[in-house]
Amino acid sequence: xxxxxxxxxxxxxxxxxxxxxxxxxxxxxxxxxxxxxxxxxxxxxxxxxxxxxxxxxxxxxxxxxxxxxxxxxxxxxxxxxxxxxxxxxxxxxxxxxxxxxxxxxxxxxxxxxxxxxxxxxxxxxxxxxxxxxxxxxxxxxxxxx
Numbered sequence: 001x002x003x004x005x006x007x008x009x010x011x012x013x014x015x016x017x018x019x020x021x022x023x024x025x026x027x028x029x030x031x032x033x034x035x036x037x038x039x040x041x042x043x044x045x046x047x048x049x050x051x052x053x054x055x056x057x058x059x060x061x062x063x064x065x066x067x068x069x070x071x072x073x074x075x076x077x078x079x080x081x082x083x084x085x086x087x088x089x090x091x092x093x094x095x096x097x098x099x100x101x102x103x104x105x106x107x108x109x110x111x112x113x114x115x116x117x118x119x120x121x122x123x124x125x126x127x128x129x130x131x132x133x134x135x136x137x138x139x140x141x142x143x144x145x
Contacts, residue, residue: 042089043096043103053145055091059084059106060136066113067129071122078117084110098143105135 047055062083070077088110096103109131116125 041093043093045090045093046097047091047094049094049143049145052091052094052143053140055087056095056136056140058087060133062087063109063113063129063132066117067122067125070116070120070125074117074120077120077125081110081114081117084113095139099139102135102139105131109135 062080066077066080069080088106092103092106095106109128112128112131113125115121116123116128
């Protein structure tokens with residue numbers, strides 16, 4: 001056998017071996033029998049009715065604080081926006097399951113609050129806070145806890 005043919009066979013052999021090894025390592029990583037776990041998304045979790053009432057009231061209060069500070073203290077308003085998500089994550093799955101329209105209204109209002117805080121727009125913040133309040137009131141009328 002010529003030197004070129006042996007070199008080609010060697011390269012092909014190494015390539016096949018490398019491909020086989022890399023394929024096995026991927027299978028081990030992805031099918032590790034539960035080695036990789038994922039937590040459920042917040043909207044898949046369910047909270048008690050009492051927890052939802054408490055959370056919505058807290059979010060409503062925070063939204064009102066954002067509205068009162070957005071035009072004068074953007075930094076404080078932005079900090080307050082950051083307080084909504086941790087509360088929302090604990091109850092959003094229940095809200096979404098019970099009333100998808102309210103869930104969307106909350107998500108839209110939260111986005112508007114964030115934009116208003118970033119822009120220092122008191123008018124937009126007031127509108128968003130009003131939307132949060134009216135959605136809380138309507139939701140709690142249907143699901144009082």
